[in-house]
Amino acid sequence: MDFKHYPQEQVAAQAIGYWSREAANLVITSLRTALAEEDLTQPHWWILNHVAGAPGAWTRTALTGKLTRFDDQNTDFEAVYDDLTDRGWLTTTSGALALTVEGEAGRLRAHDRNAAVHTRIRQGIDTPAYAATIDTLRRMVANLGGNPDLP
Template identity: 60%
Template sequence: MAMIDYPDDVIAAQAMGYWTDLAARAIMGALRGQLAVERLTQPHWWTLNHVSGSPDSWTRTTLAQRLGEFAEEGTDFGAVFDDLADRGWLRVGGSDGTLALTDEGEAGRLRAHERNAKAHRQMREGVPTTDYVATVNVLRRMVANLDGRTDLP
């Protein structure tokens, strides 16, 4: 989609909250739309990635605590874990109840990864990496100025 060019002083007067909210809605909508093709939500995606990255190290409780900081209020991680287990994608193993992906779960994670990559490619089309990095760092600085957390997720 083509963009209208505006003078810098006009852009500088724009409300950051408006643009960050609009960007978040568009980005999250694209990602959620891609995940929905696999009947996944973002909490499903986060679960698949965390368990894949550290198999047999997360329990339902520790993973729900970790992911809770990213989730919308009221997210039921128990239901997410149960759904993935019911699909045969997630298994609970060992006496300590650690989580691991099954082969089907890893295959699903890889499909979802490619779908997310498609949304990311679309989002970053025409945006040089240096501009993307600068944008993220500007947003991190604004968050830091407001006493927010700026470490990477």
């Protein structure tokens, strides 16, 4: 894809709201499309990833409490847990969630799909520029009274 360069003053005069929303919409759509190839939604991915990162540490209630702030789809998290359980990907022992072997395999497939999207997103952007972009957005969030801490 061709990427046209403009004078810095012209770029700096652009509306951050437009570009941040455009980027967010395209990133989210790309990730959701990749996950849909595994018949997963973002909430499926969030649950799989969190449970894999801390096996036995999450209950449905605690994990739903953590994930709700990221949800823009009015997700029925209980239905997502049930779906993952019905697939044989998630188990619950004494209230604690854990992935099965099949669940970890599915999570790794979804991870690979997400990684491919992230690779596309980062084409032509080196790590210092990417980090500077994230820090700039974090600063804007803080300036507007939001929480700039990393999730």
